Amino acid sequence: VPPTGLLVGILGGMGPAATADFYEKLIKATPARTDQEHLRVVMWADPTVPDRTEALKDAGADLIAVPCNTAHAFVPRIELQVGVRIIHMIEETARHIDAMSPPVDRVALLATTGTVKAGLYQDWLSRTGKKVLLPTAPEQAEVSRIIGEVKAGRVVTELRHRIAEIAETLVARGAQVVVAGCTEIPLVLRPEDVSVPVADPSQILAEAVVAEAGGTLIPQR
């Protein structure tokens, strides 16, 4: 039996395309030169029964990633119950934004209405003194519609333009960074279409997982 590294659990399926996108980001974020240097991964992606955390624990996961912002409302409770470390995507994103250079203090949030109302980004970002700028109610309705279109597999030019326009209205109101705060958003919002940096929590989570598990990556033999 060869030496093996930590087993990374991915709780996916919410939604599926965003889960595939996260997994791809995780692979690309891993500094592996051979297959064997890559992370060991077990993934549950069951859109009908989203909480499969117990199954990941039973599979032996050492740490768990949940590539869904909205689900993070439940993450602390699940982590406590299951007893496996869950890398907190929103905490990691807040830390990433706090470390940006030049520093920012006004952050635009594009997310589901559920994430916005749960106040997760607002809470985490306020701890380091950041102010969150939200879309207007009609804009938020459009953001929700766009997320639904991406979930339905429709990523078309019209949606790309519209989400970038909404981001730019927040930039015009003073935002210095835009958080793609729903894992479907990076599938439709291209950083090159926005005049300030776009923080992608899915990418940040992928890098955090690699950093956490990276010390146990198998060295090239």
Place this chain on the structure above:
Amino acid sequence: VPPTGLLVGILGGMGPAATADFYEKLIKATPARTDQEHLRVVMWADPTVPDRTEALKDAGADLIAVPCNTAHAFVPRIELQVGVRIIHMIEETARHIDAMSPPVDRVALLATTGTVKAGLYQDWLSRTGKKVLLPTAPEQAEVSRIIGEVKAGRVVTELRHRIAEIAETLVARGAQVVVAGCTEIPLVLRPEDVSVPVADPSQILAEAVVAEAGGTLIPQR
């Protein structure tokens, strides 16, 4: 508890980028309009211990996909031992090619040396009277090098050009279709760079899984 469909097991990790590519193709091949209409998936991607079929069975997988051509040398034996249906990627690809219109009888194979030597495509394609054209030994060495580069995360223009050139030498020798017979190949060989159709077994497997599990997809409520 809502009604749930079949649980699809994915045995991945060989290699990781190809597994991510397959999972993305599976999502895109699913005719779902909402998250809940997507397939239930459990994936083991452990590059250090590739055979996690038992874990997929224990997780309750109803059918298993193995997005790795080379591993198919072991698929019939594993299927027999584990007792869970494994959708056979190479059999599905041979069927796909036999159904092509206009019909083809000469098929180019770009694959790992292991897959070429195992004779899997040769066996399956000969059942419907197809002839397999292989790269020359120096070309095969280059194909192997290119697969290694993709596994190492380097997908650059030079590789794209070179793999397309090798494909074209096989077309010049009479091939009417090119099989991207290693799941890393579709990550670097673009169909638009080849003058005949490219058969992508990873895509064909994704569609076969959806067709197999599709009857139990959850209808939109």
